[in-house]
Amino acid sequence: MRxxxxxxxxxxxxxDExxxxxxxxxxxxxxxxxxxxMLAVEPADATPRTDADYVVLTSKTGVExxxxxxxxxxxxxxxxxxxxxxxxxREAGYTVDVVPEEFSSTGLVERLEDEVAGARVEVARSDHGSAVLTDGLEAAGAYVHETILYRLVRPEGSGESAALAANGELDAALFTSSLTVRHFLAAAADQGIRTEAIEGLQAATxxxxxxxxxxTAENAGISVDVVPERADFETLACEVVEGAAPTYHD
Structure with a gap:
């Protein structure tokens, strides 16, 4: 049996883990x-402000x-x-007061917009954070300050997946941020296969x-097949693998 x-x-x-x-x-x-x-962390040697009414952390890395x-x-x-x-x-010993139902900048803005008018809001995150969060909180009347805790850069040697995609040998790809899309494309461009990698993803899930x-992906010409309702990696992986299952190669 084959x-x-x-x-x-x-x-x-x-x-990392x-x-x-x-x-x-x-x-x-x-x-x-x-x-x-497609992401490596460079700490910025900064800490969140301590005089805010609200503090927003957006990632495990930022918390650490x-x-x-x-x-x-x-x-x-x-x-x-x-x-x-x-x-x-919580693992670091902090009390968590607010987690929006929708795990996104938009979800947090919707959760806080009725209560932050006149409040000082500290947003502590990477250098690639979405303006949706800061602009949305400011539009709700908050005084927003942003602290860059770390920078996200593309690691040296990345791009194996781009080569596989260009050769038609990649069945699925799991993009977890706009930056992973941009870095994938940059890695492909470094190898001279950007167009081929994008074309290869058309046959993948x-x-x-x-x-x-x-x-971000679709603006670059990459068709997206799966966007899970719950924005976490496990859900994304499960739904993509399930969707890709019929596309096995002979």
Missing amino acids: EEPRLRVAAFRPD RLAAAVELLESLGADPVPDP LAAEAGWSPNGATVCAIGDATAASL VGAIGEPTKE
Whole structure:
């Protein structure tokens, strides 16, 4: 009996426990992971302000950097975008006051817009944070300050998935932010295969973790097949692998 080929699925998470967890999850789903980190963290040696009424953390990385620096919210209402960020805050000993139902900048703005008029809101995140969050809070009447905790750069040597896509050998791709899309395309361009990689993704199942990521991909000519309602990696991976299952190669 001939063994069915395994789906080749690219994951672009940072090369730490997140990428290891992505590989483990994809293997458990019966896929062949292609770990191709498209993000690396460069700390900015900054900490969130301590005089705000609300403090917004948007990622596990940001929480870890704030905690390592000994940051204290000083009675501020602590807001987390997503369960992973909230869990990191609790693990570091912080109380989490607000987690929006929709794990996105838009979801947090909708959760806070009726209560932040005149309040000081500190947004602590990476250098690639969406303006949707800061603009939305300002439109709701808040005084918003943004602190860049870290920069996200493309690691050297990234791009294995782009070469596979260009050769028609990638079955699925899991884009977890607009920046992973841009870095994938930059890695492809460095190899002189940007057009071929985009064409290769047309035959693959492409997942995007939210609408902004989908928009970035589609503006670059990449068709997106899956955008899960719940914006987390496990849901994205499960839905993409399920959607890609009929596309096994002979």
